[in-house]
Amino acid sequence: MTLSPAETATPEAETSYAAIEQAALRLNGHAHLTPVMTSRTVNDRTGAEVFFKCENFQRTGSFKFRGAYSALSKLTPEQRQQGVLTFSSGNHAQAIALAGKLLNIPTAIVMPQDAPAVKQAATSGYGAEVILYDRASTKREELCQQIAEERGAVIIPPYDHPDVIAGQGTAAKELIEQVGSLDVLLVCCGGGGLLSGCAIAAHALSPHCRVIGVEPAAGDDATRSFYSRTLQTVHNPNTIADGARTPFLGKYTFPLVLHHVQDMVTVTDEALLRSMAFLWERLKIVVEPTGALAATALLEGIIKASGNRVGVIISGGNVDLTKMASLLAIAP
Structure with a gap:
C-alpha cells in the first residue's frame, strides 16, 4: 500500500490531549488505575530509572x-x-x-x-x-x-478510531501523573492506537520526552512506514506477539505516529521470550508477548537509556498458560 501521509487524516483533526482528558473523565470509576512497578535489578541492568506501567492489571487484562x-x-x-x-x-x-x-x-x-x-x-x-x-x-x-x-x-475498530486512541492515551497520562516527567517512553505497536495516544499524552505532560514504538521483527510494517513515510503493509506475520499482527497503521494512527513519535524499533520473538521469562521471574507478573515488546527493547539493549527516567508500557497479560509454558521452557 503506497498511501502517503497527505492522503490520511490530519493528525490533530480528531485526537488531541484535550480528547484524552475527556476520555479520562469517561473512564473514571470504570477503568482501573493500574500500578507502576519498579525493579532495582532492571535499573542496574539498564543504568536507567525504569517505571513499568502495568496494564496487564487493567480490566480484561490489557490497555484495550x-x-x-x-x-x-x-x-x-x-x-x-x-x-x-x-x-x-x-x-x-x-x-x-x-x-x-x-x-x-x-x-x-x-x-x-x-x-x-x-x-x-x-x-x-x-x-x-x-x-x-x-x-x-x-x-x-x-x-x-x-x-x-x-x-x-x-x-468500533481495534485502533483506528479517534475515541479509541484517546482512551488508550490515558495510560501514559496516568503513568506520568503517577511518577512525574519522563525522558523516554517505550510503547508497543500493532496498529498504533496505544502508541499514538500515549505519544500525544507524553508530549503534553512531559514535552522533552522521546516516545519510541516497538514492534515484532516479523511484523515491522509500522517501523518501515515510519522510516519511509509511506504506509507499508504486512500479511499475517508469524510472530508470538499476536496482538501486533495488524496489517498496517490506520488513516488516523499513521499520521499521528509520524507527528508525535521519535523512533521505531523491532525485537525478535527469541528476545521477547527472554524478556517475558525475566519479567515473570523478577517482577512476578504475567505478561503476554505483545505486552513485553516495549520492555524487550530496553532489556535487550536495543534502546540505550542510561541516566534517563524511562517509562515502559506493559500492555497486557492475557496468555494461554499451557502454550506459553512450553515456549518459555525453550527460551534461548
Missing part, C-alpha cells in the same frame, strides 16, 4: 479496555440499540465485550480461528457473540463490514 469503553460510552442511544461490531485477535475483543456489558450494548466480535483460546473464552464469557473466521482466506475488515451492513451495527 480504555479505548473500548471510551468509544462505546460516546455512542448515541440509537447506536447503542443497534449494537457494536468489531474485529480483533483477542484483547480488543474482550474489551469491547466487557464495555458493552457494562453499558448494556449488544456486541459481536469477528475473531480469527487461531486466536488464543483464553481470549476467545473470555470474550464469550463477557457476553459477546464470537464470529470465527480463517485469517488465511478471509479479510477481517471486509467480513466485519459485511456483517455490520446486514445488522446496522456500529463498527
Whole structure:
C-alpha cells in the first residue's frame, strides 16, 4: 500500500490531549488505575530509572479496555440499540465485550480461528457473540463490514478510531501523573492506537520526552512506514506477539505516529521470550508477548537509556498458560 501521509487524516483533526482528558473523565470509576512497578535489578541492568506501567492489571487484562469503553460510552442511544461490531485477535475483543456489558450494548466480535483460546473464552464469557473466521482466506475488515451492513451495527475498530486512541492515551497520562516527567517512553505497536495516544499524552505532560514504538521483527510494517513515510503493509506475520499482527497503521494512527513519535524499533520473538521469562521471574507478573515488546527493547539493549527516567508500557497479560509454558521452557 503506497498511501502517503497527505492522503490520511490530519493528525490533530480528531485526537488531541484535550480528547484524552475527556476520555479520562469517561473512564473514571470504570477503568482501573493500574500500578507502576519498579525493579532495582532492571535499573542496574539498564543504568536507567525504569517505571513499568502495568496494564496487564487493567480490566480484561490489557490497555484495550480504555479505548473500548471510551468509544462505546460516546455512542448515541440509537447506536447503542443497534449494537457494536468489531474485529480483533483477542484483547480488543474482550474489551469491547466487557464495555458493552457494562453499558448494556449488544456486541459481536469477528475473531480469527487461531486466536488464543483464553481470549476467545473470555470474550464469550463477557457476553459477546464470537464470529470465527480463517485469517488465511478471509479479510477481517471486509467480513466485519459485511456483517455490520446486514445488522446496522456500529463498527468500533481495534485502533483506528479517534475515541479509541484517546482512551488508550490515558495510560501514559496516568503513568506520568503517577511518577512525574519522563525522558523516554517505550510503547508497543500493532496498529498504533496505544502508541499514538500515549505519544500525544507524553508530549503534553512531559514535552522533552522521546516516545519510541516497538514492534515484532516479523511484523515491522509500522517501523518501515515510519522510516519511509509511506504506509507499508504486512500479511499475517508469524510472530508470538499476536496482538501486533495488524496489517498496517490506520488513516488516523499513521499520521499521528509520524507527528508525535521519535523512533521505531523491532525485537525478535527469541528476545521477547527472554524478556517475558525475566519479567515473570523478577517482577512476578504475567505478561503476554505483545505486552513485553516495549520492555524487550530496553532489556535487550536495543534502546540505550542510561541516566534517563524511562517509562515502559506493559500492555497486557492475557496468555494461554499451557502454550506459553512450553515456549518459555525453550527460551534461548
